[in-house]
Amino acid sequence: MPFLSKLSRTTESSARAPRRQALLALVALALHARGVRAEPGVMAYRYWDWGKTPKRDDYQVAVLTLALEKTVSSFGPFSVVRVLDSLSTFRVRREVHEGKHLNVHVGPWRDLEAGDPQERNYLINTPILGGLLGYRRLIVRREDLAKFKAIANEAQLKKLMAGLGRGWVDATVLRHNGYQVEDSGNLATLLDMLLTKRFDYLPISVVEASSLLERHAQLASELALVPDLVLYYPLPAMFYVSASEPRLAQRLEAGMAAIKRDGSLDELTARHFQKEIQQLKTSSNRCFILTNPLLSKIYAPPPRFI
Numbered sequence: 001m002p003f004l005s006k007l008s009r010t011t012e013s014s015a016r017a018p019r020r021q022a023l024l025a026l027v028a029l030a031l032h033a034r035g036v037r038a039e040p041g042v043m044a045y046r047y048w049d050w051g052k053t054p055k056r057d058d059y060q061v062a063v064l065t066l067a068l069e070k071t072v073s074s075f076g077p078f079s080v081v082r083v084l085d086s087l088s089t090f091r092v093r094r095e096v097h098e099g100k101h102l103n104v105h106v107g108p109w110r111d112l113e114a115g116d117p118q119e120r121n122y123l124i125n126t127p128i129l130g131g132l133l134g135y136r137r138l139i140v141r142r143e144d145l146a147k148f149k150a151i152a153n154e155a156q157l158k159k160l161m162a163g164l165g166r167g168w169v170d171a172t173v174l175r176h177n178g179y180q181v182e183d184s185g186n187l188a189t190l191l192d193m194l195l196t197k198r199f200d201y202l203p204i205s206v207v208e209a210s211s212l213l214e215r216h217a218q219l220a221s222e223l224a225l226v227p228d229l230v231l232y233y234p235l236p237a238m239f240y241v242s243a244s245e246p247r248l249a250q251r252l253e254a255g256m257a258a259i260k261r262d263g264s265l266d267e268l269t270a271r272h273f274q275k276e277i278q279q280l281k282t283s284s285n286r287c288f289i290l291t292n293p294l295l296s297k298i299y300a301p302p303p304r305f306i
Contacts, residue, residue, distance in 0.1 A: 042077045043068075043248060048092055048105040049082040050187055052215055053208035057082070059272045060106050063128050064239070066264060067255030075251045088186050089167030093119035099242035104252070108133065108169045109236045110294060122249035126256035127236035129207060130269045131304065134235035134292075135280060136170075136203035138226040139213065141194065148201070148226040154288045163190055163199035169294055170203070173233050177290040191216055191223065203231055206276045230280065232304060233290035280305040 047064060049057045061082060068078045083102055087095065095102045097118055106128065112120045140148050151157050157179070164171045164183040171183040182199040191212075194202050204212060209225055216223075239256070241249035259265040270277065287306045 042079050043075060043251060044079045044081070044103075045248060045252075046081055046083050046101070046103045048087070048096065048102045049084050050086060051084045052187060053211045054215070055211040055272075056205075056207045059207070059268070060128065062268060062272070063256075063259075063265065064104070064252070066268060067252055067259050069255075070258040071251050071255045074254070078251075086188050089165060090116075090119065093121065093240075096121050096240060096242050097244070099244035103242035103245050103248060105240055106237055107240055109238055110169055121240040121243050122246065122253075124239040124241060124249065124253050124256050126253075126260050126265075127238060128256070128265070128269075129237040130266065130273075131234070131236070132207050132269070132273060132276065133205045133237040134233050135206045135276075135305070136231040136233075137206055137209040138229055138231070139191075139194065139202040139204055139209060139223055140200065140226055141197075142222055142224045144200065145224055145226065148229065151229065151286070157288065160200040161198075163193055163202045165190060170233075170235070172294060173235070173290060173292050174203075176293045177233075179290075191219060195219070195222060201226070206230075206280065207273055228282070228284045228286055230285050230287045230306065231290060232287055232306060234292045234295055236295075277305060 045064060045068070047061060049061075051057075061080060065080055068080065072078070085101075089107075092102070092105055093107075093116075096105050097120065109123075109127075112123060138148060159180075161180045161182050162174055163185060164174070164181055165186050166183055168183060171181050174181050182193075185193045185198075190202055193199065213220070213223060213225065239252055241252055256265070259268075285306055289304075
């Protein structure tokens with residue numbers, strides 16, 4: 001069910017063709033990329049990019065842009081700018097809520113009514129990653145690879161400590177399923193905490209794991225991905241738009257519904273993460289399936305790949 005109530009829509013005059021609007025949108029995007037303020041009437045989306053997993057962020061910006069392109073004829077030109085900033089999960093939610101520095105980000109589905117009012121934003125209720133965020137590869141110290149390769153059941157993994165960031169909903173999911181969790185870190189410190197043995201493994205989504213290690217190539221001799229071992233729990237990823245920008249949220253909600261309906265969202269996901277999806281489908285994977293107690297009863301997660 002959409003989070004937004006029906007809001008008044010302004011439409012373009014019939015004299016402006018959709019093709020011209022698309023051109024205007026591209027021009028506005030180029031101007032914002034150069035730090036130039038968009039012209040009045042251009043709907044500006046300031047997307048939070050934490051700079052550590054570019055493959056996921058590239059995809060999410062592509063989804064955002066695709067959804068907005070679908071709505072040019074109804075809402076007019078737009079701009080998208082990636083705001084690179086290293087922020088905690090809590091800080092991101094509050095920055096988006098305020099709407100000055102950021103006004104859109106992507107995060108797991110969560111119950112907005114249960115959280116801090118200063119972290120509540122418009123939830124665009126169309127999952128954007130096809131369930132892939134809930135598939136977790138394990139980053140471990142290379143010296144421990146043999147130990148993780150020998151794990152045959154979930155009970156063995158539960159004896160070890162998982163590391164997560166503060167505010168990640170994953171911590172609640174893992175604890176609910178009997179896992180040990182250390183979640184005092186943040187996005188910038190987790191790999192260092194793993195190396196200093198604050199925890200034993202970092203469960204990171206398949207859409208982020210490889211690019212995270214690639215961004216820290218200097219650690220290649222010390223860290224590695226455990227082959228053929230995957231955790232899975234339903235964890236839909238959604239756009240959140242600033243509570244101060246209802247019209248931006250309305251437009252994105254309409255665009256997301258359109259690209260889901262015409263299949264272009266699923267096509268983009270399959271194309272962008274072709275390698276990761278193929279790896280999940282291999283028969284050699286050990287997959288431990290967890291339940292997510294946070295999901296709304298009305299939310300139906302997508303089917304699993306494994």
